[in-house]
């Protein structure tokens with residue numbers, strides 16, 4: 001497998017998955033500053049010119065969460081996705097899709113500098129993030145993982161989102177969520193990716 005990867009981007013999500021699953025893979029670094037993601041050879045892999053992308057034999061897949069879901073199903077015996085017949089499959093989809101539809105736009109909007117967005121827009125983003133943060137706090141109090149007893153792909157994605165949120169100050173005063181991020185980042189697979 002080849003993972004098209006740029007450090008400190010959403011590329012870390014599939015890399016974390018690959019490390020959790022113990023799948024051998026090759027990293028192909030894409031230099032965004034050098035505009036390598038706009039070169040025709042890369043656009044044949046990801047027609048929208050973004051990272052990450054994964055090539056697995058004849059299969060090419062982009063979108064970080066789709067790649068993680070693909071990998072979880074590819075190695076279903078590792079239990080990082082509930083089987084299609086499991087009642088946990090519903091919350092699995094629910095939490096995974098909530099991240100790019102609601103959390104990522106809120107973190108991104110909040111992180112923008114004044115001038116790029118109005119203060120009212122930033123405040124709306126903070127409130128939207130806070131609503132989800134409260135919900136996650138309740139889910140994880142039952143947890144300890146997003147799907148209950150077991151670590152799953154949802155934790156890779158929610159953990160990645162919350163790590164990003166923490167880096168822009170959105171987890172201040174949210175010790176339970178910060179502790180969850182710390183627990184996830186202490187996993188050997190995560191340490192190999194983030195080194196922190």
Ligand SMILES: N[C@@H](CCC(=O)N[C@@H](CS)C(=O)NCC(=O)O)C(=O)O
Nearest residue numbers: 009010032049050051052063064065
């Ligand atoms: N929804 C996509 C977003 C991909 C994305 O925005 N990637 C950024 C890095 S995090 C990128 O490639 N930026 C360069 C560009 O869009 O020109 C995913 O989750 O993979």
